[in-house]
Amino acid sequence: MIRTAILISGGGSNMVRLAESMTGDHPARPVLVMSNRPDAGGLFKARDMGIETAVVDHKEFEDRAAFETKLHEALLAANPDVICLAGFMRVLTAEFVQKWQGRMLNIHPSLLPKYKGLHTHKRAIEAGDTQAGVTVHMVTPALDDGPILGQARVPIHAGDTPDDLAARVLTAEHSLYPAVFRRFAEQLK
Numbered sequence: 001m002i003r004t005a006i007l008i009s010g011g012g013s014n015m016v017r018l019a020e021s022m023t024g025d026h027p028a029r030p031v032l033v034m035s036n037r038p039d040a041g042g043l044f045k046a047r048d049m050g051i052e053t054a055v056v057d058h059k060e061f062e063d064r065a066a067f068e069t070k071l072h073e074a075l076l077a078a079n080p081d082v083i084c085l086a087g088f089m090r091v092l093t094a095e096f097v098q099k100w101q102g103r104m105l106n107i108h109p110s111l112l113p114k115y116k117g118l119h120t121h122k123r124a125i126e127a128g129d130t131q132a133g134v135t136v137h138m139v140t141p142a143l144d145d146g147p148i149l150g151q152a153r154v155p156i157h158a159g160d161t162p163d164d165l166a167a168r169v170l171t172a173e174h175s176l177y178p179a180v181f182r183r184f185a186e187q188l189k
């Protein structure tokens with residue numbers, strides 16, 4: 001069984017899709033859902049699904065290194081084989097990433113390498129793009145830069161607001177992440 005930790009900061013809709021997909025003959029199971037925000041809606045959803053949860057509130061630490069030391073400790077306690085970042089909004093340092101490199105995935109709401117960072121939908125619309133999308137990639141020290149494992153495209157319609165586009169991309173995220181993660185987990189078996 002491939003022990004999987006899922007890191008979130010918000011509502012956790014991707015976390016729910018990932019966790020729901022890890023059943024039956026799926027080689028992985030969720031062993032921890034952890035957040036840097038104690039009020040993250042996804043924590044309540046994970047508890048309702050019977051998944052262990054933990055909080056490491058970044059606001060309680062004087063700096064990123066102290067926060068990441070605690071984050072790493074909490075992860076080691078769950079002993080995951082793989083980490084899925086699912087709407088986890090803290091930028092991780094190279095030092096932290098190197099400890100989990102090759103077994104940490106992230107989902108990013110753009111067609112990388114375009115629009116690394118934030119406000120991806122607003123930037124795609126302002127650039128006059130006709131397509132947007134989502135990328136699942138391996139996490140490496142450079143932000144949103146790791147090897148791409150899968151992508152899905154969605155159209156940008158005339159008059160789309162960033163929220164319209166975000167909703168359309170989120171739907172694509174919900175099918176892409178479980179599919180890509182299953183493939184990744186299968187090759188770890």
Ligand code: GRF
Pocket residue numbers: 008009010011012013014015042086087088107108109170173
């Ligand atoms: C998603 O759009 C994800 O791509 C981005 O943050 C959002 C998280 O949504 N990184 P949720 O918390 O999974 O609903």
